[in-house]
Amino acid sequence: MHNNEDAPRFKLCMMCYPYYPSKNTGRGHDRYISELTQNIEKIHAGIKLRLLQQGCSKGVLTAGIKHFKFIYDLLTTKADVYHAISPIGGATAAILGKSPLIITIHDLVPFNLKGYDYSWKYWYVRLCIKISVKRSSAIVVPYKVTKDEIVTRFGIPESKIYVVNYGVDHALYHPRTSVKRENRKILYIGEVSRSKGVDSLIRAFGIVKQFMAEAELVIAGKRSRDQPFLEEMVNEMGLNNVTFEGYIPENELSGYYSTATVMIFPSRCGFGLSTLEAMACGTPVIVGAVLDAPEFLSDAGILVNPNDIDQIAKSILKVLTEPELRGQLSAKAIERAGEFSWEKMSEKTVEVYRDVLEKIQKK
Secondary structure (H helix, E strand, O other): OOOOOOOOOOEEEOOOOOOOOOOOOOHHHHHHHHHHHHHHHOOOEEEEEEEOOOOOOOOOOHHHHHHHHHHHHHOOOOOOEEOOOOHHHOOOOOOOOOEEEEEEOOOOHHHHHOOOOOOHHHHHHHHHHHHHHHOOOOOOOOOOOHHHHHHHHHOOHHHHHEEEEOOOOOOOOOOOOOOOOOOOOOEEOOEOOHHHHHHHHHHHHHHHHHHHHOOEEEEEEEEEOOOHHHHHHHHOOOOOEEEEEHHHHHHHHHHHHHHEEEEEOOOOOOOOOOHHHHOEEEEEEEEHHHHHHHHHHHHEEEEEOOOHHHHHHHHHHHHHOOOOHHHHHHHHHHHOOOOOOHHHHHHHHHHHHHHHHHHHHHH
16 A cells, blocks of 8 residues: 555546446446545545546536536646546547546447447547547556557557556455355346347346246346337246346345346446456356456356357356356356455556656656
């Protein structure tokens, strides 16, 4: 830890836009900001933090108003280091000439995923990413695969990009020996959308039911515009034992993970925090083998093609019917999740700030 008097003191401006520091929204980016700011304030007394938070945006008009407020706040803020937790806020800061500027790029999904989101939204995010990678002093990414793609796609030098893994709250998510696991309970927690592979999961569950009538599927998480379509899919397939639980408060999540036989996240977008949380609880996981997911999962779970329904169904059935495999996956998941923490994430991020400041001082 760097909570000592000799550590350099500096003013940090943290830009949340268009996200919001919270553990209670179901959005991973919001959780990331919340954990980062809380740990910096708790551990690093020498850092004077100003947090620019405009609140949550719903709708284009609200987002536009908040963007103008963000611009005003940014123009009236002086700091030694500026950190945008998204390329959307980062592009604005870059255009306004804020420097040194550090930008977190969580993923390159808008360049890799077509047909599952508003095309104008992905176009805008792609534009912001292009501006951000060129004009920032440093880039923070959660996984090496993202770093490699930025280097290849945009010609950015490797030395400018820092890999800082996400974390997990081990005080909240850990194995609970007092909680009994169900024998046939399949769990999904995340945004209820096709981009997260929920359509593939429902179709795969239809196959699972043919072999295991008593199997149960629980789908929980933030609602999306796809949810009515997905609910209708369940009805048309005549599936029973499928429940849509909606948003789950954080203080209840560990109970869901700890009672599930298997957690499945067949996302077409890669990493999901819910997977890491489930692993920390010792729950076997099945994950979509795309983008950064294979890197964070390693060999601590089962990787599947999000579009291969048969493969997903077979993997689920394998976990449900093989107790020895469940035990092996559970042990590996706990060990792998132990490598990630929000404290470690915050420490490594602060190291990026210091590295950028040192480089400026040497010039």
